[in-house]
Amino acid sequence: MIERICKLNDITINTGVVALYNEKQVAIFRVSDTEIYAIDNFDPFSHANILSRGIIGQDQGQLFVASPLYKQRFNLQSGQCLDDEDVKINAYETKIIDQEIYIDA
Amino acid sequence: MYSQYIFGINLENCCMKKNLVIVGNGMVGHHFVQQAIKEKLSEHYHIHVFSEEAVPAYDRVQLSSYFKHFDLAQLNLVDLEQYQQEKIMLHQNDLVTSIDRENKIINTQNTQLAYEILVLATGSYPFVPPIPGHQHENCFVYRTISDLDAITQSAKKSKVGVVVGGGLLGLEAANALMNLGLETHVVEFAPQLMGIQLDVDGGSLLRKKIESLGVHVHTSKNTKNISAGDQHTLKIEFADDSQLETDIIVFSAGIRPQDQLAKVSQLDLGERGGIVIDNACKTSDENIFAIGECALWDQRIFGLVAPGYTMASVAASQIAGNLEKTFDGADMSTKLKLLGVEVGSIGDAHARTDKSLAYTYMNPREQVYKKIVTSSDGKKLLGAVLVGDTSDYNNLLQFYLNDMPLPAEPECLILPSMDGAPSLGIHALPDTAQICSCYSVSKSDISQAVNNGAHTISDIKKCTNASTGCGGCAQLVKDVVNHELTQLGIAVNNNLCEHFSYTxxxxxxxxxxxxxxxxxxxxxxxxxxxxxxxxxxxxxxxxxxxxxxxxxxxxxxxxxxETNDFFLGNIQKDGTYSVVPRIAGGEITPEKLMVLGETAKEFNLYTKITGGQRVDLFGARLEHLPHIWKKLIDAGFETGHAYAKSLRTVKSCVGSTWCRYGVDDSVGLAINLEHRYKGLRAPHKLKLGVSGCTRECAEAQSKDVGVIATENGWNLYVCGNGGMRPRHADLFATDLDEETLIKYIDRFFMFYTRTADKLQRTSVWMEKMEGGIEYLREVIIQDSLGIAQQLEDEMQIVIQNYQCEWKTTIENSDKLKRFNHFINSSKGDDNIVFVQERDQIRPANINEKQTIKYQEVN
Known part of the structure; x- marks a missing residue:
């Protein structure tokens, strides 16, 4: 199901926001001008909806967000937790069409 | 070498386990227990420890620090859980009264117990000369926690205190009396202070220095009589007919071995006391050992903790069957700080060795005295005296302990390093060089530990115990570790992270x-x-x-x-934020207090008073933050930066405005300081405190910067910490006027901001700084780096550019969009659920959330 979320420029570069997509909370990150990633907003470690508020980083080429509560890192492309191989959250396909961001999953 | 049969017992038969009994739970007795654990003696014996004291072993070397914190826990050495785990029976409050050596049984106040092996670690007691009047209730000794408590109590009612005895411990006692606010006198029988450790010149410089600190020193004084005084409680009369009036007297005239138990049990004693032991630490009874200050080895009593520790480990090894390990005497060299004066003494300080040569250096301007004593051929170091500057101590001690050949001109070892004296590199030390004398840790012990993967100082401390005793070897241990790491080709990496190869x-x-x-x-x-x-x-x-x-x-x-700075609030476990407006100095009007109450009520916030004298409002939903702050800012509040690594609060007591004891306006100064430094972002959070008098109700000495009013201005303390690693702040400068005070704090904060590591509090920063507080004083007060003006200018930029971030944010509609939970919906986060507790909200736990959701669905 493809769904329009917001304008590209609604997200400041290097930060994240939360979208309500198909009744679910999805964290969307803008890493550079046109690089957008989406993963679950729910942090399985803290049980809070806060991953969108983490800091974006890079570890040996892998893009990640670090949870703002207890700092576990999640791969932005796959949802895999970098600090606990047993934990993986959902990642979502994103598209940019005419300066608008869509989730297509 | 391990023998299965020790003292005729088959160790493999556990049912036959006999008793190993230790008498005394002081530092040495406790150390023996540690060594017994290490040697696994509990596999072969039931271990019993008897102590006549009610508290387990504590650190007597650090006894004086009790006057700073009055917290016995900080001195405690015994981990009772460990004793329990190792099945060590600790019998407290139970004095051992006699030993039935024939039947191998001890009699105590409460019980009887058979022993296989007995270890006496009964320590020593302070010697009080039998001067008429010495039993007066205001006469004390300086030995145990209860002595210190009694002195403290008595000092509250006193003005003058006299220490009888000008040795090492006497001067420590004098320091304690000074800190208790008494006019302090030291009375010494000999013509000089610290006669054992220092020569005449060293002693007289020490005297000069401590006199300049306000201590009155009386040497060559033979105390004859103590009686009731006229102006003060007591009067001391001396043999030369002079007198001294005082309120309390502390005797510190040396120690005597506590050998009463050995005496009644007819063990061999020395002529002047002490339980005679051989190189195996055995007494005249082969089943009884004696260790520590109660033991007499080669006609000598060792009144320091390190030799006692060595005896403990020798005795434990001997009992485990390792008969090769023996006690062969101990080095009595010592380095310490007395009343703030650095003093060091090594070996033959008095140059008593035949034909020895003494080299001295005296600097009257810096008040430094150094002497080395060498063999007649100048090749070996026999002793040294250092007063006022002990930076050469470690270097000299290594030459002395390891019999290393001296340079052709040995005086260069103590002359000021105009072009750098040849400092003894770590590589030059032999593997056997003793680095930590408290725990007998050698250079090779440390290099082995490094090779086995202990790469940090804390790892090294854990696996070797080095530097966990008196701590005097900390720098040396660090140097050895760094040297070994370099040898292994491991670079000491302080890079920020993988993206930056810079600190x-x-x-x-x-x-x-x-x-x-x-x-x-x-x-x-x-x-x-x-x-x-x-x-x-x-x-x-x-x-x-x-x-x-x-x-x-x-x-x-x-x-x-971080999310806290991004949303200008402190994130809580459920993703809500807390709101903390600034209440400078803790001063707030009733009107503003009511606004806080109304706001909390309107937005259903949990309220709590913080340790920094503010009000914390919890449970604010992201989308409510701007509305909450709008209300607060309209009422005249501004952000409190509780979310930032920056200045937090300046805590204050009510000060001279109201308090009958107040000396100056602490609230006024606190408010000024808080407004000056608010918004300064630093490597970590910063807290200040201002107290209006020496009672210190604002707890300023636990802050990064503490200020305490005096009759003549303000005393400045720096680098204190509460929290996880408490540390008392160091007194940095005294009796400052407000302008100078602010100048110093400006420089201090900016120097910290410049040089600290990320997330390093000022306390840790200072502890890691080479040269410590002295160096900091040089930079901040004497401007040794010539950067004081720069630091002040940099602070000025921070102050000029201050803005209330919340005010800027609520005036900027673009930024406000971020505070909606969803970018594409006006709904809030349905995962935030509260329940009531003690009339306020708290976050629901997972079970409660499920119940609540279930109820909503139905």
Whole structure:
């Protein structure tokens, strides 16, 4: 199901926001001008909806967000937790069409 | 060498386990227990420890620090859980009264117990000369916690205190009396102070120095009589007919071995007391050992803890069957700080060795005295005396202990290093060199530990115990570790993270000189890649703020901020935030207090008073934050920066305005300081305290910067800490006027901001700083680096660019969009659920959330 979320420029570069997509909370990150990633907003470690508020980083080429509560890192492309191989959250396909961001999953 | 049969017992038969009994739970007795655990003696014996004291072993070497914290726990050595785990029976409050050696049974006040092996660690007691009047209730000794408590109590009613005895412990006692606020006198029988450790010149310089600190010193005084005084409680009369009036007397005239038990049990004693032991630490009874200050070895009593520890470990090894380990005497060299004066003494300080040569250096301006004693051929170091500067001590001690050949001109070892005296490199030390004398840790012990993977000082401490006794060898241990790491080819890496091969300090400097204003410039010019990570981004965000103090939510800075700085609130476990407006100095009007109450009520916030004299409002939903702050700012509040690594609060007592004891206006100063430094972003949070008098109700000495009013101005304390690693602040400068005080604090904060590591509090920063507080004084007060003006100018920029971040944010509709939970919906986060507790909200736990959701669905 493809769904329009917001304008590209609604997200400041290097930060994240939360979208309500198909009744679910999805964290969307803008890493550079046109690089957008989406993963679950729910942090399985803290049980809070806060991953969108983490800091974006890079570890040996892998893009990640670090949870703002207890700092576990999640791969932005796959949802895999970098600090606990047993934990993986959902990642979502994103598209940019005419300066608008869509989730297509 | 391990023998299965020891003292005729088959160790494999556990049912036959017999008793190993230790009498005394002082430092040495406790150390023996530790060694017994290490030697696994509990596999072969039931271990019993008897102590006549009610408290387990504590650190007597650090006894004087009790006057700073009055907290016995900080001195405690015994981990009772460990005793329990190792099945060691500790019998407290139970004095051993006699030994039935024939039947191998001890009799105590409460019981009888058979022993296989007995270890006496009964220690010593302070000698009180039998002067008429010495039993007066205001006469004390300086030995145990209860002595210290009694002195403290008595000092409250006293003005003058006299210490009888000018030795090492006497001067420590004098320091304690000074700290208790008494006019302090030291009375010594000999013509000089510290006669055992220092020569005449060293002793007279020490005297001069401590007299300049306000201690009255009386030497060559033979105390004859103590009676009731006229102006004060007591009068001391001396043999030369002079007199001294005082309120309390502390005797510190040496120690005597506690050998009563050995005496009644007819063990061999020395002529003047002490339980005679051989090299195996055995007494005249082969089943009884004696260790520590109660033991007499080669006609000598060792009144320091290190030899006692060595005896403990020898005895434990002997009992385990390792008969090769023996006690062969001990080095009595010592280095310490008395009343703030550095003193060191090594070996033959008095040059008593036949034909020895003495070299001396005396600097009357710096008040430094150094002497070395060498063999007649000048090749071996026999002894040394250092007063006023002990920086050469470690170097000299290594020459002395390891019999290392001296340079052709040995005087260069103590002359000021105009061109750098040949310091003994770590590589030059033999493997056997003893680094930590408290725990007998050699250089090779440390290099082995490093080779086995212990690469940090704390790891080394854990596996070797080095530097966990008196701590005097800390620097040396660090040097050895670094040397070994370099040998292994392991670079000591202080890089910020994988994206920057610089330390925080280097980055701070580069950002400032290059005038970088955003992360992109910093990472493209100084780092790797373009993205960075959760380590370097906030660190650089903080540096940029420290330098330029721009609005933290500017587009190019926003992504660098932790969520707390990003939403200008403290995130809580459920994703809500807390709101803390600034209440400078803790002073607030009733009107403002009511606004806080009304706001909390309107937005259903949990309220709590903080330790920093403010009000914390919890449970604010993201989308409510701007509305809450709008209300607060309209009422005249501004942000409290509780979310930032920056200045938090300046705590104050009510001060001279109201308090009958107050000396100065602590609230007024606290408010000034808080408004001056608010918004300063630093490597970590900063807290201040201002007390209006020496009663210190604002707890300023537990803050990064503490200020205490005196009759003549303000005393400045720095680098204190509460929290996880408590540390008392150091007295930095005294009797300052407000202008100078502020100047010093400006410089101090900016120097810290410049040079600290990321997330390093001022206390740790100081502890790691080479040269410590002295160096800091040189930089801040004497301007030794010539940067004082720069530091003040930099602070001025921070102050000028201050803005209330919340005010800026609520005036900027673009920034406010961020505070909606969803970018594409006006709903809130349905996962935030509260329940009631003690009439307020708290976050629901998972079970409660499920119940509540279930109820909603139905």
């Amino acid at each position: 925080r300090q280097e980055l701070y400097h580069l950002i400032r000189v290059n005038e970088f204003k955003n992360f992109t410039d910093v990472i493209t010019q100084l780092g790797d890649g373009t993205v960075g990570c959760h380590i370097c981004k906030p660190a650089i965000g903080s540096i940029l703020s420290s330098c330029w103090n721009e609005y933290v939510l500017k587009d190019e800075l926003a992504g660098l901020q």
